[in-house]
Amino acid sequence: MKDGEIVMQMSEEKGTALLGAAYRHLKVSYPKFFKMDAISKAGLIASEILLADERERFVPREDRAVVLFSRHGCEADDIHYRETITDGNYFPSPALFVYTLPNVVTGEIAIRNLYRGETSAYVLEKFDAGQIVSIVSESFEDPVTDSVLCGWVDCADDNNVEALVFQVENGDGEEFTADVINGILTNYK
Amino acid sequence: MNGQVAILGCSAVTPLGFTPEENFRAVLEGRSELRLHKGEFGVREPFVASLFNRDAVRKEAYKEGIPGYGFFDTIVLLAASKAIREAGIDPASEKVQFVLSTIKGDGTPLSSSAAALREHFHCKHPVTVVSNACISGLSALVSARRMLLCREDIDYIVVVGAEVQSRFIVTGFQSLKALSEEPCKPFDAGRTGLNLGEASAAVVLGREGAGWQIVRGVVRNDANHISGPSRTGEGSYNALRALLPAPEDLAFISVHGTATAYNDEMESIALERAGLSEVPVSALKGIFGHTMGAAGILESIVSMKAAEYGIILPTAGYSTPGTSRPVNLSASPRRFEAPGSVSFIKLLSGFGGVNGAVLFRWG
Structure with a gap:
């Protein structure tokens, strides 16, 4: 869903299968997507929906930050990596290990869009719109940052994916507040 | 205020010492605890790392009034407690915020790594965990500085950075072929990779202070x-x-x-x-x-x-x-x-x- 409009609807698929279907539906051409862990896929798809209509994408820029929040961090990928280091099956996987960091999703979005600004990942004890709004608002203290792609991207495991992302800009317009976030959640739950 | 924030207290807890001064002396004198470990954490290949003597840390924590937590929580609380004492603030005050910087925490989801801080110091605000890969500690300082500049309801921020090593982390870096088999040689022509280390450190930030x-x-x-x-x-x-x-x-x-x-x-x-x-x-x-x-x-x-x-x-x-x-x-x-x-x-x-x-x- 984007700005209140349904972008695509699936009743069968969930989690990473849903993200794969979204990748095809949105006609994103970025084969690296298939190497990503669940949270990176979720962040990438959410950002593709958010940015679909933006003009002048893929031009290097330093003025847009990516600031994401989650509860589970990279736990979905940690589970897969741990399976490669058990006593019975000891083949540590570098391809899985590199995703065992909660901030890699922000890096993937930066790489895809050529954002050279700030990228930050925070893990919260639970979803907290107030905390998200404070930290995002404070990120504009960096004089280079004029725009922040931000929000909640959380994967407890491969079957449970949540993403609610925003493009927040310096300037006039609707203020980014906890009420705005909570209002969206109340309307669409 | 001109965009600066003051450091009111700090601490450093590593295998080389439990104070900033001891750790500074170790660097000055070239003393290191980077050693070859065989079989540690059940890792099959030997590796060089700087690891805590866990008993010594627990003794120090006991002296500091921190008994009975898991090891990761212990080093987090130890560093925080020392920095808080130096700063002379009341950690349970409404005016104090905590920020934790770690990559893997205690090996469980990071959101639970913050719980010990909240419980031990009776924090009034949710603890923010910054997990921004190897720059997490600086990210936490950047974030905490902005928080102090932007939020009138917060006067002090305790920023704690901590990492313990594990089978997870060591095997991961081994799989990337990133670890050196000897003590590492930064910027040297003969450098062959990194060594992992364990430590915790904390600072207490406030709006004003000398130093x-x-x-x-x-x-x-x-x-x-x-x-x-x-x-x-x-x-x-x-x-x-x-x-x-x-x-x-x-x-x-x-x-x-x-x-x-x-x-x-x-x-x-x-x-x-x-x-x-x-x-x-x-x-x-x-x-x-x-x-x-x-x-x-x-x-x-x-x-x-x-x-x-x-x-x-x-x-x-x-x-x-x-x-x-x-x-x-x-x-x-x-x-x-x-x-x-x-x-x-x-x-x-x-x-x-x-x-x-x-x-x-x-x-």
Whole structure:
């Protein structure tokens, strides 16, 4: 869903299968997507929906930050990596290990869009719109940052994916507040 | 207020000592706990790392009134408790916020790694966990500084960075072939990779105070690769550039210096592009190893101590220049004159393409 409009609807698929279907539906051409862990896929798809209509994408820029929040961090990928280091099956996987960091999703979005600004990942004890709004608002203290792609991207495991992302800009317009976030959640739950 | 925040208390807990002073002395004298470990954590290949003597830490924690937590929580609480005491603040006050910097925490989801801090100190606000790969400690300082500048309801922020090593982390770095089989050699021609380390460190930040200040700090992404630095040093260059012009009293830059081929080369390029090639540089990972979520805070605190004594710390493991661009390093301590004020930059970079730079000043 984007700005209140349904972008695509699936009743069968969930989690990473849903993200794969979204990748095809949105006609994103970025084969690296298939190497990503669940949270990176979720962040990438959410950002593709958010940015679909933006003009002048893929031009290097330093003025847009990516600031994401989650509860589970990279736990979905940690589970897969741990399976490669058990006593019975000891083949540590570098391809899985590199995703065992909660901030890699922000890096993937930066790489895809050529954002050279700030990228930050925070893990919260639970979803907290107030905390998200404070930290995002404070990120504009960096004089280079004029725009922040931000929000909640959380994967407890491969079957449970949540993403609610925003493009927040310096300037006039609707203020980014906890009420705005909570209002969206109340309307669409 | 001019965008600065003050450091009111700090602590450093590593296998080399439980105070900033002890850790500074260890670096000065070239003492390290980087040792070869065989079979530790059930890891099949031997590895060199700087690991805690867990009993010694628990004894110290007991003295500090911190019994009965898991080991990760113990080092978090120990560092926080020492810094809080130095700052003389009440951690249970409504005016105090906590920020935790770690990459893997205690091995469970990071959101639960914050619980011990909240319970032990009766924090009134939710603890924020910053997990921004190897720059987490600097990210936490950047974030905490902004929080103090922007939020009137918060007067003090306790920023704790901590990392313990594990089978998970060691096997992961082994699988990437990133670990050196001997104590690491930052920026040296013969460097063969990094060593991992355990540590915790904390600072208490406030709006005003004499002594050390955090002047500015930024985070920049390379937008290049998730597990390798930019060949052109893009993110580190941009992070440094945000702190320019260099202050006249800039004494040194404490670099990341992991001793991997790519990182150190990248940093030499970033420093040159920022016009900082001639500024003295030191790298501390030949002493502490790479302490991950603790590195930004630990290395900043040890650098503060050095600057107070007018010393540019030696880079253990370094002897022969090994980067394409010149870097002003030394294997022995150097002195500088600091009449009145002194500043230094702490620089880090990490997976996900992140780079962080923070400017500290005294006086």
